Amino acid sequence: xxxxxVLVVAAAVALVLILGVTVSRSLQTxxxxxxxxxxxPIDVEAFRNLVDPAxxxxxxxxxxxSQFRVVQRERLRATAAYIRVAGRNATVLVAIGQAALSASDxxxxxxxxxxxxxxxxxxxxxxxxxxxxxxxxxxxxxxxxAAPVLSGYERLNGSAMLLGRLQNPxxxxxxxxxx
Amino acid sequence: MLQAHxxxxxxxxxxxxxxxxxxxxxxxxRGLARRFPVFLAFAILSAxxxxxxxxxxxxxxxxxxxxxxxxxxxxxxxSLLKFVLIGEIFSRVLAxxxxxxxxxxxxxxxxxxxxxxxxxxxxxxxxGDSSMRxxxxxxxxxxxxxxxxxxLVLFLFIFTAHxxxxxxRFSFGLLLGLGISACVHLATWAVVANGAPSSLERTxxxxxxxxTYHVCVLIWFYYLLVPQKVVEKIAVTLPENNLAVWNRELExxxxx
Numbered sequence: 001x002x003x004x005x006v007l008v009v010a011a012a013v014a015l016v017l018i019l020g021v022t023v024s025r026s027l028q029t030x031x032x033x034x035x036x037x038x039x040x041p042i043d044v045e046a047f048r049n050l051v052d053p054a055x056x057x058x059x060x061x062x063x064x065x066s067q068f069r070v071v072q073r074e075r076l077r078a079t080a081a082y083i084r085v086a087g088r089n090a091t092v093l094v095a096i097g098q099a100a101l102s103a104s105d106x107x108x109x110x111x112x113x114x115x116x117x118x119x120x121x122x123x124x125x126x127x128x129x130x131x132x133x134x135x136x137x138x139x140x141x142x143x144x145x146a147a148p149v150l151s152g153y154e155r156l157n158g159s160a161m162l163l164g165r166l167q168n169p170x171x172x173x174x175x176x177x178x179x
Numbered sequence: 180m181l182q183a184h185x186x187x188x189x190x191x192x193x194x195x196x197x198x199x200x201x202x203x204x205x206x207x208x209r210g211l212a213r214r215f216p217v218f219l220a221f222a223i224l225s226a227x228x229x230x231x232x233x234x235x236x237x238x239x240x241x242x243x244x245x246x247x248x249x250x251x252x253x254x255x256x257x258s259l260l261k262f263v264l265i266g267e268i269f270s271r272v273l274a275x276x277x278x279x280x281x282x283x284x285x286x287x288x289x290x291x292x293x294x295x296x297x298x299x300x301x302x303x304x305x306x307g308d309s310s311m312r313x314x315x316x317x318x319x320x321x322x323x324x325x326x327x328x329x330x331l332v333l334f335l336f337i338f339t340a341h342x343x344x345x346x347x348r349f350s351f352g353l354l355l356g357l358g359i360s361a362c363v364h365l366a367t368w369a370v371v372a373n374g375a376p377s378s379l380e381r382t383x384x385x386x387x388x389x390x391t392y393h394v395c396v397l398i399w400f401y402y403l404l405v406p407q408k409v410v411e412k413i414a415v416t417l418p419e420n421n422l423a424v425w426n427r428e429l430e431x432x433x434x435x
Contacts, residue, residue: 021340
C-alpha cells in the first residue's frame with residue numbers, strides 16, 4: 001500500500017504541475033507587454049573576471065589552500081548569480097523574439113529567429129553551467145568552464161541589437177543596452 | 180447509478196470512444212492528418228480497441244479469460260501508439276528550435292530509459308491484486324504504462340516551460356489531455372495493483388477512469404475546434420539604461 005500512496009502523491013503533484021504550466025501559458029499570451037522591463041542589466045566585464053582562469057591561477061598562488069577554497073566558493077556563488085540572471089534574461093528574450101516572429105518584415109523575422117536561437121542556446125548553456133557550478137562548489141580546486149556562457153551571451157547581445165535595429169531604427173541599441 | 184453496467188457506466192465506456200473516432204474523422208476532414216498522422220492512428224485504433232473490449236465485456240459468448248486477452252492486446256496497441264504520439268508531439272515542438280532540439284532528444288531518451296527501469300522496479304515490488312496472472316499482470320502493465328507516459332509528458336511540459344518554447348495549439352491540447360489522463364490513471368491503477376480494493380471500490384475507480392478519459396477527449400475537441408484568441412500586439416517599451424557604456428562594450432564584443 002505504501003507504494004500505492006507514493007504513486008498517488010506523485011500523480012497528484014504531476015497534475016498540479018501540468019495544470020500550473022497550462023495556467024501560466026494562458027497568462028503569458030495576454031501579458032507580454034511588460035516583458036522587456038524584466039530584463040536585468042549584467043556587468044559582462046565583472047563576469048569575465050570571475051571566470052578568468054588567469055584570476056584562478058593568481059589567487060591560487062597568492063592564497064593558502066584553505067583561503068583559496070573560501071574565496072573560490074564565493075566567486076562560484078557570484079558566478080552562479082550572474083548566470084541565473086543571464087538565463088532569466090535569455091528567457092525573456094526568447095519570448096520577445098517569438099512575439100516578433102509574426103512580424104510582416106522578413107528581415108525582422110529572420111533577426112527574431114536568430115535572437116530566439118541564440119537566447120535558447122544561452123539558456124541551455126546557463127542551465128548546464130549552473131549544474132556544473134553546483135558540482136564544482138563541492139570541489140573548488142577543480143577548474144570552471146563557463147566560457148560557453150560568456151560567448152553565448154556575447155552572440156545574444158549581437159542578435160538582440162540587430163532585432164532592435166530592425167524593429168525600431170530610431171533607437172537601434174536599446175535591447176542590447178539592457179543586457 | 181454508480182454501479183457496473185449501469186446506463187452511466189455504459190455511456191462512459193462507449194461515448195468517449197465514439198467521440199474519439201468522430202474527432203479522428205474531423206481531424207482527417209480538416210487535412211490535419213498529414214501533420215499528426217500518429218494521432219489519427221491513435222484516435223481510430225485505440226477507440227476501436229476500447230469498443231472491442233466493451234463488446235467482449237457485454238457479449239455472453241466471450242469467456243473471462245478471452246476478455247482479458249482482448250484487453251491485453253488493446254492496452255498494448257494503445258500504449259505503443261501513445262508513446263509514438265508523445266514522440267511526434269515532442270518532435271513537432273522542438274523542430275523550430277535547432278539549438279535545443281539535440282539536447283531535448285538526448286534528455287528524453289535518457290529520461291525515458293530511466294522511466295522504463297524505475298517503472299519495472301516498481302512493478303517488481305508490487306504485491307499484485309489477483310491470483311490470476313493474466314489479471315494481476317494487466318493491472319501492473321497499466322500502472323507501468325501510465326507511469327512512463329506521465330514521466331514523458333511531464334518532462335515535455337517542464338522542458339518547454341524551462342526554455343519558454345511556444346507550442347502549436349493542438350499539440351498543447353493533446354499533451355494536456357494525455358497528461359491529465361496519465362495522472363488520474365496512474366493513481367487509480369497504483370491503488371488497484373497495490374492496494375487490492377474491494378469490488379465496490381473497483382467500480383468507483385472504473386467510473387473515475389472512464390470519466391477522466393471522457394474529459395480528456397472533450398479537451399482534445401476543445402483544442403481542435405475552438406480557435407486561439409487573437410492577442411492584440413502591443414509595442415514593447417524597453418527600459419532606459421546606461422546606453423553609452425553598453426554601446427562601447429557591445430561594439431567591442433561584437434568585433435571580437
